[in-house]
Amino acid sequence: MLEVSGISQVFGGVTALDRVSFTIAKGDITGVIGPNGAGKTTLFNIITGIYTQTAGKVLLGGADVSGLPPERLARLGLVRTFQNIELFGGMTVHENVMVGMHTKSSSGLLACGLKMPWNMAEERRIREHSLNWLDFTGIPDLADVTAGNLPFGKGRLLEIARALAVEPQIILMDEPAAGLNSQETLELAKLIQRIRETGITVVLVEHDMELIMDICDRIVVLNLGRKLAEGTPREIQDNHEVVAAYLGEDE
Amino acid sequence: MQFDQLLQYALSGLSTGAIYALIGIGFSIIYNATGIINFAQGEFVMLGGMLTLFFLELLKLPIWAAIPCAVAAATVGGILFERLAIRPLRQATPINLVIITIGGSILIRGLAMLLWGKDTHAIPPFSGDEPIAIGGATVLPQHLWILGITVIIIAINKFYFFHTISGKAMRACAYNRRAAGLVGIDVRRMVLFSFVISSAMGAVAGIIVAPLTMVAYDVGGMLGLKGFCAAIIGGMSSGISTVLGGLILGVLESLGAGLISSGYKDAIAFIILLLLLFLRPQGLFGKAESERV
Numbered sequence: 001m002l003e004v005s006g007i008s009q010v011f012g013g014v015t016a017l018d019r020v021s022f023t024i025a026k027g028d029i030t031g032v033i034g035p036n037g038a039g040k041t042t043l044f045n046i047i048t049g050i051y052t053q054t055a056g057k058v059l060l061g062g063a064d065v066s067g068l069p070p071e072r073l074a075r076l077g078l079v080r081t082f083q084n085i086e087l088f089g090g091m092t093v094h095e096n097v098m099v100g101m102h103t104k105s106s107s108g109l110l111a112c113g114l115k116m117p118w119n120m121a122e123e124r125r126i127r128e129h130s131l132n133w134l135d136f137t138g139i140p141d142l143a144d145v146t147a148g149n150l151p152f153g154k155g156r157l158l159e160i161a162r163a164l165a166v167e168p169q170i171i172l173m174d175e176p177a178a179g180l181n182s183q184e185t186l187e188l189a190k191l192i193q194r195i196r197e198t199g200i201t202v203v204l205v206e207h208d209m210e211l212i213m214d215i216c217d218r219i220v221v222l223n224l225g226r227k228l229a230e231g232t233p234r235e236i237q238d239n240h241e242v243v244a245a246y247l248g249e250d251e
Numbered sequence: 252m253q254f255d256q257l258l259q260y261a262l263s264g265l266s267t268g269a270i271y272a273l274i275g276i277g278f279s280i281i282y283n284a285t286g287i288i289n290f291a292q293g294e295f296v297m298l299g300g301m302l303t304l305f306f307l308e309l310l311k312l313p314i315w316a317a318i319p320c321a322v323a324a325a326t327v328g329g330i331l332f333e334r335l336a337i338r339p340l341r342q343a344t345p346i347n348l349v350i351i352t353i354g355g356s357i358l359i360r361g362l363a364m365l366l367w368g369k370d371t372h373a374i375p376p377f378s379g380d381e382p383i384a385i386g387g388a389t390v391l392p393q394h395l396w397i398l399g400i401t402v403i404i405i406a407i408n409k410f411y412f413f414h415t416i417s418g419k420a421m422r423a424c425a426y427n428r429r430a431a432g433l434v435g436i437d438v439r440r441m442v443l444f445s446f447v448i449s450s451a452m453g454a455v456a457g458i459i460v461a462p463l464t465m466v467a468y469d470v471g472g473m474l475g476l477k478g479f480c481a482a483i484i485g486g487m488s489s490g491i492s493t494v495l496g497g498l499i500l501g502v503l504e505s506l507g508a509g510l511i512s513s514g515y516k517d518a519i520a521f522i523i524l525l526l527l528l529f530l531r532p533q534g535l536f537g538k539a540e541s542e543r544v
Contacts, residue, residue: 050429069432070429070432070433071431071432071433071435071437074433074435079433079434079435080433086427086429086430086433087427088422088426088430088431089426089427090422091419091422095419095422098416098419099419099420099431099436100435101416102416102417102420102435102436103435103436122416123415123416126416162434163433163434165434166434166435
């Protein structure tokens with residue numbers, strides 16, 4: 001589904017990522033973990049086209065997508081959410097999700113001007129269809145609230161709903177549990193599993209080990225810009241190098 | 252001071268104000284999509300008037316055909332401006348972009364002068380110039396055209412931004428460009444759209460005002476600044492605040508010119524602009540953040 005191959009990223013003289021390679025299988029939930037500064041977010045920014053890597057390739061469904069801008073990647077079925085949720089603050093919750101379906105509409109400026117009735121049918125279809133995503137993430141009652149006024153946890157659910165509205169094949173979530181209380185984290189875990197059940201591949205960067213160990217099929221561990229380990233949650237928990245990286249070396 | 256006279260000033264102020272509102276919304280749309288204050292906005296107003304004249308006089312088109320042709324030609328100008336002057340500079344600092352738009356405006360003005368000369372021209376009013384009495388005041392049919400067309404354009408604008416997916420996507424770019432890209436919105440295309448809409452609106456403003464004020468290659472500068480002033484009063488909103496900003500400006504200007512001296516007409520606009528920038532840079536209506544598009 002998604003393959004990163006030999007990704008390196010150098011900022012000035014600092015090597016943030018050093019020849020990182022791994023493959024993510026279709027339909028899996030994959031966790032990317034590592035201590036602070038391991039390069040997780042940098043890796044995400046490269047995969048989603050926000051940074052352009054110094055070296056290496058990103059392959060999506062076998063095709064080289066390195067260096068494509070985020071909007072092209074979204075059209076190819078790769079979307080992400082942010083650690084600090086990024087919403088369209090002045091628009092309603094419902095409108096936020098409708099905008100997510102923008103790629104599925106063909107209504108350019110001219111189409112708007114020339115084919116108004118047909119266009120309105122599409123607008124109605126999108127308006128109705130987008131409610132499904134609010135249902136899916138459990139916030140249909142907030143449809144008419146201004147997104148900027150949402151509490152943090154709900155904002156995160158909206159961001160996920162908007163990403164799902166793009167109808168992606170793969171969704172990358174940057175610390176989805178950050179800032180959530182334990183109840184919200186539990187619901188998030190269920191939501192992520194339901195997302196996977198719809199056939200969407202999920203990749204998470206996360207610090208919440210419990211969440212990661214509970215829901216991930218595979219885990220990739222980064223440390224100091226290098227891939228330290230890769231495997232099932234059980235394998236990772238038993239890996240001495242990983243334990244050492246997190247807790248410090250034994251004497 | 253007689254009531255009739257005040258009414259007269261207010262009425263003519265409203266129609267000038269409507270023009271400022273159209274130009275101001277053009278500023279806001281581009282500002283919200285790109286963060287750029289497009290100081291060439293006034294030149295598209297000038298192009299609207301001059302191109303209409305060109306189609307009327309040189310190509311001998313009837314007025315109903317000349318106007319759409321002029322709007323279309325000015326819009327092509329807006330597209331070229333975005334493609335040639337703005338898009339190649341996407342990583343530029345704000346000050347560079349401001350200078351580019353000022354440079355662009357001087358270039359457009361210069362080209363217009365070379366093409367059409369320095370003379371001031373008149374465009375015939377759309378439907379005669381028989382004054383209509385309202386109360387003790389009179390208005391020209393052209394004033395009504397201005398108000399009517401402005402209302403229609405603002406309604407279309409509102410519909411586009413709030414009831415179409417493309418318009419919502421453009422608002423999304425204004426609120427959060429990064430997130431917009433990540434849900435598959437082509438931000439660069441939206442920037443181009445913003446130039447299309449603003450140059451078309453500017454051209455319409457220039458066309459409907461031309462029968463009242465005459466048109467020449469250099470009318471864009473002052474009209475552009477007045478429109479900018481309206482947008483500042485409205486807090487750079489492309490909604491109703493900027494419309495009100497334009498109307499307030501138009502009426503104050505007209506009252507000032509009538510009651511004090513017509514020599515101060517432009518000064519009044521700029522005193523308002525300066526006061527606002529000092530005292531309420533977020534616009535007269537405060538909640539700039541929540542309403543802008």
